Amino acid sequence: MVEYAKYVDVTKCDGCRACMVSCKNWNDLPAEPQDFLGSNQSHAKVTANTWNVLSFIEHENSKGNLEYLFRHSACFHCKEAACVKVCPEEALHYTDFGTVVINDEKCVGCGYCVQNCPFDVVSLATYKDKHGKEYKKAQKCTMCTDRLEEGMQPACVTVCHTGAMEFGEKDKMIQKAEKRLAEIKGKFPNANIYNPAGVGGTHAIYVLAEKPSVYGLPENPKVPTSAVIWKDYAQPIGKMMLGATTMAVIGAYISNKIFYKEDHGHDENGGGSNE
Amino acid sequence: MKKSVVSKEYQNLQKEILLLQEQWKQSLSPDTVKPNPDKAGIAAGVPAAALASIDFDISLFLQWIQEVGELLSRKNPELAEMLGRVQGLLNEETGIRWIDEAFALNVQYFASFAEENNLDGWIPQFLAETALRPYLQLTAEKFQNQISSGVPGTGCPVCGEPVRLAQLEGEGKKVINCPRCLAHWNEKRLSCAHCGNSDHETIRFLTVEGDESSQIQVCEKCKGYTKVIDTRQFISTPSSAMLDLTTIHLDFVAQENGYTPGPSR
Numbered sequence: 001m002v003e004y005a006k007y008v009d010v011t012k013c014d015g016c017r018a019c020m021v022s023c024k025n026w027n028d029l030p031a032e033p034q035d036f037l038g039s040n041q042s043h044a045k046v047t048a049n050t051w052n053v054l055s056f057i058e059h060e061n062s063k064g065n066l067e068y069l070f071r072h073s074a075c076f077h078c079k080e081a082a083c084v085k086v087c088p089e090e091a092l093h094y095t096d097f098g099t100v101v102i103n104d105e106k107c108v109g110c111g112y113c114v115q116n117c118p119f120d121v122v123s124l125a126t127y128k129d130k131h132g133k134e135y136k137k138a139q140k141c142t143m144c145t146d147r148l149e150e151g152m153q154p155a156c157v158t159v160c161h162t163g164a165m166e167f168g169e170k171d172k173m174i175q176k177a178e179k180r181l182a183e184i185k186g187k188f189p190n191a192n193i194y195n196p197a198g199v200g201g202t203h204a205i206y207v208l209a210e211k212p213s214v215y216g217l218p219e220n221p222k223v224p225t226s227a228v229i230w231k232d233y234a235q236p237i238g239k240m241m242l243g244a245t246t247m248a249v250i251g252a253y254i255s256n257k258i259f260y261k262e263d264h265g266h267d268e269n270g271g272g273s274n275e
Numbered sequence: 276m277k278k279s280v281v282s283k284e285y286q287n288l289q290k291e292i293l294l295l296q297e298q299w300k301q302s303l304s305p306d307t308v309k310p311n312p313d314k315a316g317i318a319a320g321v322p323a324a325a326l327a328s329i330d331f332d333i334s335l336f337l338q339w340i341q342e343v344g345e346l347l348s349r350k351n352p353e354l355a356e357m358l359g360r361v362q363g364l365l366n367e368e369t370g371i372r373w374i375d376e377a378f379a380l381n382v383q384y385f386a387s388f389a390e391e392n393n394l395d396g397w398i399p400q401f402l403a404e405t406a407l408r409p410y411l412q413l414t415a416e417k418f419q420n421q422i423s424s425g426v427p428g429t430g431c432p433v434c435g436e437p438v439r440l441a442q443l444e445g446e447g448k449k450v451i452n453c454p455r456c457l458a459h460w461n462e463k464r465l466s467c468a469h470c471g472n473s474d475h476e477t478i479r480f481l482t483v484e485g486d487e488s489s490q491i492q493v494c495e496k497c498k499g500y501t502k503v504i505d506t507r508q509f510i511s512t513p514s515s516a517m518l519d520l521t522t523i524h525l526d527f528v529a530q531e532n533g534y535t536p537g538p539s540r
Contacts, residue, residue, distance in 0.1 A: 004510070063524065119461065151509055151510050151511070152488065152508050152509060152510065153508055153510055158507070158508045167510065168510070
């Protein structure tokens with residue numbers, strides 16, 4: 001299957017926040033009223049019920065002038081995603097489109113994904129069951145995988161009126177990003193394409209006007225070592241050990257049977273030890 | 276959300292037919308169609324294909340009918356007997372007749388042909404129409420750069436098919452697409468392709484809940500409708516023939532609400 005990606009050219013973004021609205025609308029997410037945070041930005045970061053946030057960064061450029069940098073921030077859909085790596089229930093998984101989604105039924109709300117996401121994108125939402133008991137589930141942007149399955153583009157992309165966002169085959173989106181980078185290098189000398197290799201590349205490819213750190217993004221995000229140790233070593237060894245224990249139990253059962261029979265043969269009247 | 280009511284099997288069959296038509300069209304020499312520069316005729320809405328002289332190759336036309344018959348028989352072996360019988364009925368004379376009647380969309384002729392020869396009613400016209408389209412599509416390709424707008428009420432400027440499908444492109448430009456010859460031309464966003472009405476009070480839009488990418492534009496003056504699909508929201512844009520098929524539920528909605536795709540037939 002063709003690999004798809006969302007292309008975000010932040011230099012074309014005018015901060016209208018239509019992507020935030022369309023995301024709430026399509027995914028039926030509740031509003032999260034916020035106090036004034038001291039800037040034009042509505043929410044500090046993405047949350048379990050606000051899957052994309054338009055960040056407004058007040059940046060002083062090399063000439064000492066103020067530059068207002070906008071960035072549509074949402075899940076990056078890493079190719080080698082830490083959240084998928086650490087999920088003990090395999091609730092987080094990759095789809096055929098390359099997107100990373102959460103299977104609500106499998107998620108137990110352990111929060112490992114929240115702790116390990118290098119971009120701080122996953123959050124836990126709290127729900128109440130019919131008895132009033134609270135339970136948690138991880139939530140994040142799905143890249144509108146339910147739309148992709150019907151051949152439709154993600155909701156945020158369809159409303160972008162400046163053409164800052166596009167959705168299509170990953171190779172084409174990377175080509176587009178490279179072309180755009182060449183165009184804006186003169187105006188933004190620090191411009192770069194953000195498709196970090198530490199997580200195997202992402203399915204949300206950004207053309208950034210400044211260094212990733214200016215946007216609050218990790219310069220070189222990685223799947224945390226602890227996550228690799230957990231999934232690639234601790235879990236298999238744990239399962240192996242579980243296997244050994246199971247074998248021991250079965251072994252003990254069988255040997256018990258044998259001994260019991262032997263014992264039984266010796267002492268038909270019962271009683272005594274069967275060891 | 277479900278984008279189409281048409282089964283995947285039928286969509287796949289149609290895709291294979293469209294692929295065949297594309298191959299057939301590619302095999303035709305571009306000189307097969309000689310345009311007639313009758314500007315007055317085109318301005319009055321006479322289909323370009325009716326004015327042009329098209330050099331039909333009857334044996335090729337009959338071969339295409341055989342090929343599509345074989346495809347249908349493969350997909351549905353129950354049809355093999357009837358489709359095989361059609362081949363026996365066709366000769367050069369009926370081939371010429373079929374081209375003429377398919378071009379004129381003469382439903383009565385094909386219905387009586389089916390009845391006389393004890394065939395399912397849909398078979399003769401379906402085969403003739405399928406094999407005619409590559410010629411119409413080649414004609415449309417030749418004329419495409421000359422068509423900028425249509426004449427209200429006359430249907431497709433190339434083949435005369437009634438207007439029923441439009442797509443939104445770019446910043447919201449409405450482009451009418453002909454699913455028969457694949458020609459396309461621009462139209463004002465708020466204008467009826469059937470009567471030219473552009474009064475916003477009498478043009479309305481019907482929408483299907485949960486389907487935000489399509490609307491049915493209806494005109495209260497002439498009771499005509501056009502399906503307007505925002506294919507900018509799609510990951511990849513299908514051919515207008517496929518799009519027309521996958522949005523057939525909108526035709527039902529429009530027609531059940533008393534609207535028609537224009538009287539230009």
